[in-house]
Amino acid sequence: MSFAFTDDQKLLAESADRFIQNDYTFENRRKNMEMDGGFNRAVWTQFAELGWLALAIPEAYGGLGGSTGDAAVLLESLGRGLVVEPYHSTVVLGAGAVAAAGSEAQKNEILPEVAEGKRLLAFAHVEPRARFTLNHVETSAIKDGGGYILNGEKAIVHNAETADTLIVSARTGGATTDHDGVTLFLVDPAAKGVTLRSYPTIDGLRASEVTLEAVQVGADAILGTVGGAMPVIEAVVDRACVLLCAEAAGAMDAAVTLTVDYMKTREQFGRPIGTFQVLQHRAVEMLGAKDFSRALTYRAASVVDVADPRERARAVSAAKVEMGRGGKTIGQEGVQLHGGMGMTDDMAVGHYFKRLTMIDVLFGNIDHHLRRFARLG
Amino acid sequence: MELILTAEEEAFRQEVRAFVTAEVPEEVRRKTMTGFRLSKEEHVTWQKKLFEKGWVAPGWPVEHGGTGWTPMQKHLFEEECAAAGAPPVIAFGVTMVAPVIMAFGSDAQKDYYLPRILRSDDWWCQGYSEPGSGSDLASLRTKAVLNGDHYVVNGQKTWTSLAQHANLMFCLTRTSDTGKRQEGITFLLIDMEQPGVTVQPIKTIDGSTEINNVFLEDVKVPVANRVGEEDKGWTYAKYLLGHERTSIAAVGRSKAQLKRLKTIASVEMQEGKPLIEDQNFKEKIAAIEIDLLSLESLVLRVLSDESAGKGPGPEASFLKIRGTEVQQGITELLVEAVGNYAHPYVPEAMKTGWNEDPIGPEHAASIAPHYFNWRKASIYGGSNEIQKNIIAKAVLGF
Ligand SMILES: Cc1cc2nc3c(=O)[nH]c(=O)nc-3n(C[C@H](O)[C@H](O)[C@H](O)COP(=O)(O)OP(=O)(O)OC[C@H]3O[C@@H](n4cnc5c(N)ncnc54)[C@H](O)[C@@H]3O)c2cc1C
Numbered sequence A: 001m002s003f004a005f006t007d008d009q010k011l012l013a014e015s016a017d018r019f020i021q022n023d024y025t026f027e028n029r030r031k032n033m034e035m036d037g038g039f040n041r042a043v044w045t046q047f048a049e050l051g052w053l054a055l056a057i058p059e060a061y062g063g064l065g066g067s068t069g070d071a072a073v074l075l076e077s078l079g080r081g082l083v084v085e086p087y088h089s090t091v092v093l094g095a096g097a098v099a100a101a102g103s104e105a106q107k108n109e110i111l112p113e114v115a116e117g118k119r120l121l122a123f124a125h126v127e128p129r130a131r132f133t134l135n136h137v138e139t140s141a142i143k144d145g146g147g148y149i150l151n152g153e154k155a156i157v158h159n160a161e162t163a164d165t166l167i168v169s170a171r172t173g174g175a176t177t178d179h180d181g182v183t184l185f186l187v188d189p190a191a192k193g194v195t196l197r198s199y200p201t202i203d204g205l206r207a208s209e210v211t212l213e214a215v216q217v218g219a220d221a222i223l224g225t226v227g228g229a230m231p232v233i234e235a236v237v238d239r240a241c242v243l244l245c246a247e248a249a250g251a252m253d254a255a256v257t258l259t260v261d262y263m264k265t266r267e268q269f270g271r272p273i274g275t276f277q278v279l280q281h282r283a284v285e286m287l288g289a290k291d292f293s294r295a296l297t298y299r300a301a302s303v304v305d306v307a308d309p310r311e312r313a314r315a316v317s318a319a320k321v322e323m324g325r326g327g328k329t330i331g332q333e334g335v336q337l338h339g340g341m342g343m344t345d346d347m348a349v350g351h352y353f354k355r356l357t358m359i360d361v362l363f364g365n366i367d368h369h370l371r372r373f374a375r376l377g
Numbered sequence B: 001m002e003l004i005l006t007a008e009e010e011a012f013r014q015e016v017r018a019f020v021t022a023e024v025p026e027e028v029r030r031k032t033m034t035g036f037r038l039s040k041e042e043h044v045t046w047q048k049k050l051f052e053k054g055w056v057a058p059g060w061p062v063e064h065g066g067t068g069w070t071p072m073q074k075h076l077f078e079e080e081c082a083a084a085g086a087p088p089v090i091a092f093g094v095t096m097v098a099p100v101i102m103a104f105g106s107d108a109q110k111d112y113y114l115p116r117i118l119r120s121d122d123w124w125c126q127g128y129s130e131p132g133s134g135s136d137l138a139s140l141r142t143k144a145v146l147n148g149d150h151y152v153v154n155g156q157k158t159w160t161s162l163a164q165h166a167n168l169m170f171c172l173t174r175t176s177d178t179g180k181r182q183e184g185i186t187f188l189l190i191d192m193e194q195p196g197v198t199v200q201p202i203k204t205i206d207g208s209t210e211i212n213n214v215f216l217e218d219v220k221v222p223v224a225n226r227v228g229e230e231d232k233g234w235t236y237a238k239y240l241l242g243h244e245r246t247s248i249a250a251v252g253r254s255k256a257q258l259k260r261l262k263t264i265a266s267v268e269m270q271e272g273k274p275l276i277e278d279q280n281f282k283e284k285i286a287a288i289e290i291d292l293l294s295l296e297s298l299v300l301r302v303l304s305d306e307s308a309g310k311g312p313g314p315e316a317s318f319l320k321i322r323g324t325e326v327q328q329g330i331t332e333l334l335v336e337a338v339g340n341y342a343h344p345y346v347p348e349a350m351k352t353g354w355n356e357d358p359i360g361p362e363h364a365a366s367i368a369p370h371y372f373n374w375r376k377a378s379i380y381g382g383s384n385e386i387q388k389n390i391i392a393k394a395v396l397g398f
């Protein structure tokens, strides 16, 4: 296990950081958020041209074959910019599921288009009553000739309204929380019976409640083996958690830097507030929170591609717990140390706080991952 | 751990409970409980109702319209109001500027303003903070220059809560630059509805606009609207800040929110069981409940010292610190409780007249915005760091 970045990773980080600094300013992000569908298509095309969408897609399908560690490097930079484009939905979760479970034909059809920026995906797995239990799937898939009929509800599906293809989990067998019996399907969001109720999220993204009512899909819509999707879903979500932590590491880094800079310039009582030792220690705690979380995240990134499911789960949950705690420290303290300014929508620090808080909630909060880690022994 | 009440206190509690549960409209109750913004009308209507009952200013001396209640009665009143979802009485008039006018104002000011405050005829806002003067309030620079029978005021106030509703502002201005900074400040009562006063909303991280910039350009303020003496405003300002810290603790409100947290945690399901049955979550609630119990105990102690004639000491700063920590702790657990449904941000769902189906459980809509909004509590009213500085200096003698 190496804890050093490769030369390629260093180059990637440099170019991605440069892009964020020059092209993805706080003001540009705000404009992107307000565009149709909640992000900027031109930026997405740029991501494709830079090879960022291809980064972690296998070489055989138009990708660059990068590791999860490589993707983490990119996501850390994107986190600094609070990027709103659908990287997690399309590339991490969507393409991740297709790469892990798809047939040759499906991979050949979908992955190159993702890499080129021509196809957007959304991962419709979580359900309204599932909370953080991954194998809680009520949506049903009933056999109908060669295909299936889907009925159910999916919750907080990020970027569903702009997706060309939804990846939907449904039960072909078993009871609501059984590990066996879950199947993944490729679903056209324009298909009859698919209804989206779309809304902004508090951290500036877009999501939808997806209702499936007697949605007919053919046999070619099945992604992977019938009834055997849970191990795939677990692997895809674990990897997504690490990459969310990587994004969070970038967001934490930016929030710490902003706060420290503010403390050095904001004067009260005739001197910069950063000269008050009691505040210096708070900033030190923030920096430590970021450093520990980031270190554990990269360790988890190197584990997810190779470890057995138990080791993988432990590494991911540990990273997610550390990220949740660090994000809370940095978000809350970042706002506090900015005083009234920290409460304003005009200052970036509050936006980092909101994103960090929501990353904690995604795919299980601190308590969920603590419990999972403890159960794994 | 319930308070042990005498028969009279229990009877009083029942009387208040009967009144507030009957009089708070359902829509207002729902908004107060969930942290949705109330309209100006909803606040004023409620305050007028309290006025008619004689209960709008329990903290005032009886001769000015107070209730003459014991500390325990005041505490029970606050608790019952919060439990019933009554809007909190807006502090700027009744609990902030009124005691200053009583202690330092002219007879004319007392006669004019105090009855109007009781009747909620005016909406006051607090013009203390400036862009360059937050924690270091005494550095304020908004200038007031005496010109015959009036002052001409120029400068900028900021973070002014609910200034969009206000027709009056109590304002700290600089009248002298010589000597100690604290000795050149003058306390003025400013009519907001006149040329030269511009109110500009500031959007906060939860998307709401409760705070404002207030620009003052050649604003005329009659000398008759000065409270007390010129250059002595700092004394009055501090008197106000030290006053009613017990109400900032908001024990009643936190009790009501804790109850709401328990209700939500008993319908949110985790792995087939109500979240409230999760030992870890239960202990987190318990920890906050204990913080709240000790806070309530200290509040009651400070209140009885007050009624025995001792002003609130600097220890009252603990009430602000602990009170806001408890409030923030509850908002944090609420976010945990709703799980994935912390994500949707649908501000329309928090307004009157929204009748679409909620996204996720109905109780979830305001929870994340409220969590982010409530980070303000450790910043305003003198930040919690400043409160600790006060204790360190005034109590520990550093
Ligand atoms: C078990 C043990 C082993 C040790 N071994 C060694 C050794 O091998 N070699 C050696 O040289 N020394 C050693 N020390 C001494 C140690 O370095 C000192 O105790 C330490 O530097 C603190 O100094 P002090 O005891 O004079 O406390 P003080 O300096 O008087 O400090 C008292 C308290 O004030 C705090 N404080 C002081 N200055 C500041 C500041 N500027 N900001 C914030 N807080 C402050 C301290 O953290 C402490 O809590 C050892 C001490 C212990 C307890």
Ligand SMILES: Cc1cc2nc3c(=O)[nH]c(=O)nc-3n(C[C@H](O)[C@H](O)[C@H](O)COP(=O)(O)OP(=O)(O)OC[C@H]3O[C@@H](n4cnc5c(N)ncnc54)[C@H](O)[C@@H]3O)c2cc1C
Pocket (backbone or CB within 6 Å): A266, A268, A269, A273, A276, A278, A279, A336, A337, A338, A339, A340, A341, A343, B125, B126, B127, B128, B129, B131, B132, B133, B134, B135, B136, B158, B159, B160, B161, B162, B211, B376, B379, B380, B381, B382, B383, B384, B385, B386, B389
């Ligand atoms: C929602 C909201 C509503 C408000 N409403 C009003 C209102 O109606 N009227 C009004 O006049 N004001 C109002 N305020 C302003 C509030 O009182 C100030 O924000 C507060 O006093 C802090 O000042 P500041 O924002 O300038 O922060 P700063 O003073 O710049 O403080 C920044 C950080 O430094 C810390 N700090 C500063 N000095 C020290 C020190 N010596 N030691 C340790 N730490 C220190 C602070 O605690 C804070 O964490 C409101 C603020 C908010 C957020």
